[in-house]
Amino acid sequence: MKHLISALAITMLFLGVQADAITRESAAQAKPFEVKVLVLNFDPIIPSEGGRRLHEVCNWNDPRKLAEGFISDVKKSSHGLVNYKIVEWKDIDTFHTKIDGFTYTPEHYMQCWRTGKGWHQPDTADYLKTFKDYNVLSRIDSGEIDEVWFMGAPYFGYDESAMAGPGAFYINGQVYDKVPTKRAFVIMGFNYERGVAEMVHDLGHRTEATMARIYGGWRVEELNTNWARFAANAWQSGGHAGVGTCHVPANGEGHYDYANPRKVESDADDWLNYPKLTGKKTLVSCENWGGPDYQRNYLNWFFYRLPHAPGWNKDGRLNNWWEYIYHFNDYDERGRVKK
Known part of the structure:
Protein backbone atom coordinates (compact mmCIF):
# COMPACT_ATOMS: atom_id res chain seq x y z
CA MET A 1 0.00 0.00 0.00
CA LYS A 2 2.85 2.37 0.91
CA HIS A 3 4.52 1.60 -2.42
CA LEU A 4 1.24 2.29 -4.23
CA ILE A 5 0.84 5.65 -2.47
CA SER A 6 4.46 6.56 -3.21
CA ALA A 7 4.06 5.63 -6.86
CA LEU A 8 0.86 7.66 -7.06
CA ALA A 9 2.56 10.65 -5.43
CA ILE A 10 5.48 10.46 -7.85
CA THR A 11 3.09 10.19 -10.79
CA MET A 12 1.09 13.20 -9.61
CA LEU A 13 4.30 15.18 -9.07
CA PHE A 14 5.48 14.28 -12.56
CA LEU A 15 2.16 15.27 -14.09
CA GLY A 16 2.23 18.54 -12.16
CA VAL A 17 5.70 19.38 -13.43
CA GLN A 18 4.72 18.29 -16.92
CA ALA A 19 1.58 20.46 -16.84
CA ASP A 20 3.62 23.44 -15.68
CA ALA A 21 6.13 22.85 -18.45
CA ILE A 22 3.32 22.79 -21.01
CA THR A 23 1.98 26.02 -19.58
CA ARG A 24 5.39 27.65 -19.83
CA GLU A 25 5.80 26.36 -23.37
CA SER A 26 2.40 27.70 -24.38
CA ALA A 27 3.14 31.08 -22.80
CA ALA A 28 6.41 31.33 -24.70
CA GLN A 29 5.02 30.78 -28.21
CA ALA A 30 4.36 34.46 -29.04
CA LYS A 31 1.22 33.81 -31.08
CA PRO A 32 -1.34 36.44 -32.16
CA GLY A 195 -6.13 62.12 -30.97
CA VAL A 196 -4.93 58.59 -31.58
CA ALA A 197 -1.47 59.67 -30.38
CA GLU A 198 -2.80 60.21 -26.87
CA MET A 199 -4.54 56.82 -26.92
CA VAL A 200 -1.27 55.09 -27.78
CA HIS A 201 0.37 57.29 -25.13
CA ASP A 202 -2.05 55.84 -22.56
CA LEU A 203 -0.96 52.35 -23.60
CA GLY A 204 2.64 53.51 -23.21
CA HIS A 205 2.17 54.34 -19.54
CA ARG A 206 0.26 51.09 -19.01
CA THR A 207 3.25 49.29 -20.51
CA GLU A 208 5.78 51.15 -18.35
CA ALA A 209 3.89 50.37 -15.15
CA THR A 210 3.47 46.72 -16.13
CA MET A 211 7.11 46.18 -17.02
CA ALA A 212 8.35 48.04 -13.94
CA ARG A 213 6.33 45.56 -11.86
CA ILE A 214 7.61 42.55 -13.79
CA TYR A 215 11.22 43.65 -13.28
CA GLY A 216 10.84 44.55 -9.61
CA GLY A 217 10.98 48.32 -10.08
CA TRP A 218 12.39 50.82 -12.52
CA ARG A 219 14.65 53.84 -12.27
CA VAL A 220 15.44 55.27 -15.68
CA GLU A 221 19.00 56.16 -14.65
CA GLU A 222 19.79 52.62 -13.45
CA LEU A 223 20.37 50.24 -16.36
CA ASN A 224 20.12 47.08 -14.28
CA THR A 225 17.34 45.18 -16.11
CA ASN A 226 16.43 44.46 -19.70
CA TRP A 227 13.42 46.74 -19.34
CA ALA A 228 15.56 49.61 -18.03
CA ARG A 229 18.01 49.16 -20.89
CA PHE A 230 15.17 49.13 -23.42
CA ALA A 231 13.64 52.33 -21.97
CA ALA A 232 16.94 54.22 -21.64
CA ASN A 233 17.29 57.68 -23.14
CA ALA A 234 20.44 59.78 -23.41
CA TRP A 235 19.02 62.63 -21.30
CA GLN A 236 18.09 60.60 -18.21
CA SER A 237 20.19 57.44 -18.49
CA GLY A 238 23.74 58.72 -18.22
CA GLY A 239 24.18 59.21 -21.95
CA HIS A 240 23.06 55.69 -22.90
CA ALA A 241 20.21 55.58 -25.38
CA GLY A 242 17.98 52.59 -25.92
CA VAL A 243 14.50 53.06 -27.38
CA GLY A 244 13.25 55.58 -24.84
CA THR A 245 10.24 56.02 -22.57
CA CYS A 246 6.67 57.05 -23.24
CA HIS A 247 7.62 60.68 -22.55
CA VAL A 248 11.25 60.84 -23.63
CA PRO A 249 12.60 59.38 -26.90
CA ALA A 250 16.11 57.99 -27.14
CA ASN A 251 17.41 61.40 -28.26
CA GLY A 252 15.06 63.55 -26.18
CA GLU A 253 16.18 66.42 -23.98
CA GLY A 254 12.94 66.77 -22.04
CA HIS A 255 9.45 65.37 -21.66
CA TYR A 256 7.29 65.16 -24.81
CA ASP A 257 10.36 65.98 -26.91
CA TYR A 258 9.21 63.90 -29.86
CA ALA A 259 10.25 66.29 -32.64
CA ASN A 260 13.86 66.81 -31.55
CA PRO A 261 16.27 66.60 -34.55
CA ARG A 262 19.27 65.92 -32.29
CA LYS A 263 21.14 62.76 -33.29
CA VAL A 264 22.41 60.33 -30.66
CA GLU A 265 23.94 56.88 -30.82
CA SER A 266 21.30 54.36 -29.79
CA ASP A 267 20.83 50.60 -29.75
CA ALA A 268 17.09 51.02 -30.45
CA ASP A 269 17.12 48.98 -33.65
CA ASP A 270 19.04 46.19 -31.95
CA TRP A 271 15.96 45.54 -29.79
CA LEU A 272 14.29 44.17 -32.90
CA ASN A 273 16.70 41.23 -32.49
CA TYR A 274 15.79 40.55 -28.83
CA PRO A 275 16.84 38.36 -27.12
CA LYS A 276 19.81 38.04 -29.50
CA LEU A 277 21.15 41.54 -28.92
CA THR A 278 24.39 42.44 -30.68
CA GLY A 279 25.11 45.80 -29.07
CA LYS A 280 25.08 47.54 -32.44
CA LYS A 281 24.26 51.24 -32.35
CA THR A 282 22.97 53.63 -34.98
CA LEU A 283 22.23 57.35 -35.04
CA VAL A 284 18.68 58.16 -33.94
CA SER A 285 16.70 61.39 -34.26
CA CYS A 286 13.09 62.39 -34.84
CA GLU A 287 13.60 61.57 -38.50
CA ASN A 288 13.65 57.87 -37.59
CA TRP A 289 9.91 58.00 -36.85
CA GLY A 290 9.01 61.16 -38.77
CA GLY A 291 6.18 63.67 -38.68
CA PRO A 292 3.91 65.47 -38.83
CA ASP A 293 2.43 63.63 -35.83
CA TYR A 294 5.75 63.06 -34.13
CA GLN A 295 4.21 61.78 -30.89
CA ARG A 296 2.06 59.12 -32.54
CA ASN A 297 4.84 58.03 -34.87
CA TYR A 298 7.40 57.86 -32.07
CA LEU A 299 5.14 55.77 -29.85
CA ASN A 300 4.46 53.33 -32.67
CA TRP A 301 8.22 53.18 -33.34
CA PHE A 302 8.70 52.52 -29.61
CA PHE A 303 6.13 49.71 -29.54
CA TYR A 304 7.44 48.14 -32.75
CA ARG A 305 10.73 47.56 -30.91
CA LEU A 306 9.11 46.11 -27.79
CA PRO A 307 10.38 42.52 -27.40
CA HIS A 308 7.98 40.11 -29.07
CA ALA A 309 9.99 36.91 -29.66
CA PRO A 310 9.07 33.42 -28.45
CA GLY A 311 10.79 31.70 -25.56
CA TRP A 312 12.02 32.53 -22.09
CA ASN A 313 14.92 34.86 -21.40
CA LYS A 314 17.77 33.89 -19.11
CA ASP A 315 16.56 36.64 -16.75
CA GLY A 316 13.46 34.52 -16.05
CA ARG A 317 11.02 36.63 -18.07
CA LEU A 318 9.33 36.03 -21.39
CA ASN A 319 10.96 37.32 -24.55
CA ASN A 320 7.49 38.51 -25.59
CA TRP A 321 6.56 41.43 -23.33
CA TRP A 322 3.13 41.88 -24.94
CA GLU A 323 2.05 38.84 -22.93
CA TYR A 324 2.56 40.76 -19.71
CA ILE A 325 0.64 43.80 -20.93
CA TYR A 326 -2.46 41.83 -21.93
CA HIS A 327 -2.38 38.40 -20.29
CA PHE A 328 -1.43 39.69 -16.85
CA ASN A 329 -3.77 37.22 -15.11
CA ASP A 330 -1.50 34.36 -16.20
CA TYR A 331 1.68 35.66 -14.53
CA ASP A 332 2.88 36.62 -11.08
CA GLU A 333 4.51 39.93 -10.20
CA ARG A 334 7.89 38.73 -11.50
CA GLY A 335 6.65 37.45 -14.83
CA ARG A 336 6.54 33.77 -13.97
CA VAL A 337 3.62 31.54 -14.98
CA LYS A 338 1.18 31.28 -12.09
CA LYS A 339 0.89 27.82 -10.59
Missing part, protein backbone atom coordinates in the same frame (compact mmCIF):
# COMPACT_ATOMS: atom_id res chain seq x y z
CA PHE A 33 -4.25 36.85 -29.76
CA GLU A 34 -7.60 38.62 -29.56
CA VAL A 35 -8.62 41.20 -26.96
CA LYS A 36 -12.41 41.53 -26.73
CA VAL A 37 -13.54 45.05 -25.83
CA LEU A 38 -16.70 46.71 -24.55
CA VAL A 39 -16.71 50.39 -25.55
CA LEU A 40 -18.81 52.71 -23.39
CA ASN A 41 -18.88 55.92 -25.39
CA PHE A 42 -20.12 58.74 -23.16
CA ASP A 43 -21.01 61.25 -25.88
CA PRO A 44 -23.96 63.19 -24.46
CA ILE A 45 -26.71 64.74 -26.55
CA ILE A 46 -26.82 68.54 -26.23
CA PRO A 47 -30.46 69.67 -26.70
CA SER A 48 -29.56 73.36 -27.03
CA GLU A 49 -27.35 72.48 -30.01
CA GLY A 50 -30.01 70.78 -32.09
CA GLY A 51 -29.67 67.42 -30.37
CA ARG A 52 -26.15 66.89 -31.64
CA ARG A 53 -23.63 64.88 -29.66
CA LEU A 54 -20.95 66.56 -27.58
CA HIS A 55 -18.06 65.67 -29.89
CA GLU A 56 -19.93 67.25 -32.82
CA VAL A 57 -20.90 70.40 -30.90
CA CYS A 58 -17.30 71.00 -29.81
CA ASN A 59 -15.80 69.92 -33.15
CA TRP A 60 -13.82 67.15 -31.49
CA ASN A 61 -12.76 63.83 -32.97
CA ASP A 62 -15.18 61.10 -34.00
CA PRO A 63 -14.82 58.43 -31.28
CA ARG A 64 -15.29 55.57 -33.74
CA LYS A 65 -12.51 56.81 -36.00
CA LEU A 66 -10.24 57.20 -32.98
CA ALA A 67 -10.91 53.60 -31.96
CA GLU A 68 -10.23 52.37 -35.49
CA GLY A 69 -6.93 54.25 -35.60
CA PHE A 70 -5.83 52.95 -32.21
CA ILE A 71 -6.71 49.35 -33.05
CA SER A 72 -4.79 49.60 -36.32
CA ASP A 73 -1.74 51.19 -34.70
CA VAL A 74 -1.53 48.56 -31.96
CA LYS A 75 -1.87 45.67 -34.40
CA LYS A 76 0.90 47.03 -36.62
CA SER A 77 3.28 48.00 -33.83
CA SER A 78 2.83 44.63 -32.09
CA HIS A 79 3.80 42.79 -35.29
CA GLY A 80 0.24 41.46 -35.55
CA LEU A 81 0.22 39.95 -32.07
CA VAL A 82 -2.46 42.17 -30.50
CA ASN A 83 -5.83 42.06 -32.23
CA TYR A 84 -8.52 44.16 -30.59
CA LYS A 85 -12.12 43.19 -31.32
CA ILE A 86 -14.94 45.52 -30.28
CA VAL A 87 -17.67 43.17 -29.05
CA GLU A 88 -20.12 45.99 -28.37
CA TRP A 89 -20.08 49.73 -28.90
CA LYS A 90 -22.57 51.54 -26.69
CA ASP A 91 -23.28 55.23 -27.32
CA ILE A 92 -24.44 56.80 -24.06
CA ASP A 93 -26.52 59.96 -24.22
CA THR A 94 -25.73 61.28 -20.74
CA PHE A 95 -22.69 62.45 -18.78
CA HIS A 96 -20.67 60.09 -16.62
CA THR A 97 -21.62 60.14 -12.93
CA LYS A 98 -18.89 61.24 -10.48
CA ILE A 99 -17.88 59.35 -7.35
CA ASP A 100 -19.99 61.67 -5.17
CA GLY A 101 -23.10 61.10 -7.30
CA PHE A 102 -22.88 64.35 -9.27
CA THR A 103 -23.74 64.33 -12.98
CA TYR A 104 -23.35 67.31 -15.31
CA THR A 105 -26.36 68.59 -17.20
CA PRO A 106 -25.67 69.54 -20.82
CA GLU A 107 -26.18 73.22 -19.96
CA HIS A 108 -23.79 73.15 -16.99
CA TYR A 109 -21.05 71.30 -18.86
CA MET A 110 -21.21 73.61 -21.88
CA GLN A 111 -21.11 76.68 -19.63
CA CYS A 112 -17.99 75.34 -17.89
CA TRP A 113 -16.35 74.54 -21.21
CA ARG A 114 -17.06 77.94 -22.72
CA THR A 115 -15.99 79.93 -19.65
CA GLY A 116 -13.13 77.64 -18.58
CA LYS A 117 -14.34 77.54 -14.97
CA GLY A 118 -16.93 76.03 -12.66
CA TRP A 119 -15.84 72.43 -13.06
CA HIS A 120 -17.14 70.02 -10.43
CA GLN A 121 -14.86 68.50 -7.82
CA PRO A 122 -14.21 65.67 -7.17
CA ASP A 123 -13.70 65.02 -10.86
CA THR A 124 -13.26 61.23 -10.71
CA ALA A 125 -15.88 59.14 -12.52
CA ASP A 126 -17.72 56.44 -10.58
CA TYR A 127 -16.20 53.31 -12.06
CA LEU A 128 -18.00 50.92 -9.71
CA LYS A 129 -21.42 52.33 -10.60
CA THR A 130 -20.53 52.07 -14.28
CA PHE A 131 -19.58 48.41 -13.90
CA LYS A 132 -23.00 47.76 -12.35
CA ASP A 133 -24.99 49.86 -14.82
CA TYR A 134 -23.56 48.07 -17.85
CA ASN A 135 -23.19 44.52 -16.48
CA VAL A 136 -19.43 44.66 -16.87
CA LEU A 137 -18.55 42.12 -14.18
CA SER A 138 -20.71 39.28 -15.49
CA ARG A 139 -19.41 39.88 -19.00
CA ILE A 140 -15.81 39.71 -17.79
CA ASP A 141 -16.54 36.48 -15.91
CA SER A 142 -18.28 34.86 -18.88
CA GLY A 143 -15.33 35.66 -21.14
CA GLU A 144 -17.51 37.80 -23.42
CA ILE A 145 -15.15 40.74 -22.91
CA ASP A 146 -11.57 41.15 -21.71
CA GLU A 147 -11.25 44.93 -21.49
CA VAL A 148 -13.43 48.04 -21.16
CA TRP A 149 -12.88 51.39 -22.86
CA PHE A 150 -14.45 54.58 -21.58
CA MET A 151 -14.65 57.19 -24.33
CA GLY A 152 -15.29 60.68 -23.02
CA ALA A 153 -14.35 64.33 -22.98
CA PRO A 154 -12.34 66.74 -20.81
CA TYR A 155 -13.33 66.68 -17.13
CA PHE A 156 -15.05 63.32 -17.40
CA GLY A 157 -12.74 62.04 -14.68
CA TYR A 158 -11.05 59.07 -16.32
CA ASP A 159 -7.70 57.48 -15.56
CA GLU A 160 -5.63 56.79 -18.66
CA SER A 161 -5.59 53.15 -17.62
CA ALA A 162 -6.94 51.46 -14.50
CA MET A 163 -7.34 47.86 -13.37
CA ALA A 164 -10.08 46.08 -11.45
CA GLY A 165 -10.62 42.60 -10.03
CA PRO A 166 -8.61 40.15 -7.92
CA GLY A 167 -4.88 40.72 -8.13
CA ALA A 168 -5.32 44.08 -9.85
CA PHE A 169 -2.21 46.26 -9.80
CA TYR A 170 -1.19 49.81 -10.66
CA ILE A 171 -1.00 50.61 -14.38
CA ASN A 172 -1.14 54.43 -14.13
CA GLY A 173 -4.59 54.71 -12.57
CA GLN A 174 -6.81 53.56 -9.73
CA VAL A 175 -6.67 49.95 -8.54
CA TYR A 176 -10.12 48.46 -7.88
CA ASP A 177 -8.94 45.17 -6.42
CA LYS A 178 -12.11 44.57 -4.38
CA VAL A 179 -14.25 44.21 -7.50
CA PRO A 180 -15.62 40.62 -7.26
CA THR A 181 -14.75 39.21 -10.67
CA LYS A 182 -12.97 35.93 -11.34
CA ARG A 183 -10.09 37.72 -13.05
CA ALA A 184 -8.58 41.17 -13.27
CA PHE A 185 -9.37 43.44 -16.21
CA VAL A 186 -8.24 46.79 -17.61
CA ILE A 187 -10.30 49.93 -18.11
CA MET A 188 -8.82 52.40 -20.61
CA GLY A 189 -9.96 56.02 -20.39
CA PHE A 190 -9.83 57.77 -23.76
CA ASN A 191 -10.59 61.41 -24.56
CA TYR A 192 -12.12 62.26 -27.94
CA GLU A 193 -10.96 65.85 -27.63
CA ARG A 194 -7.50 64.38 -28.24
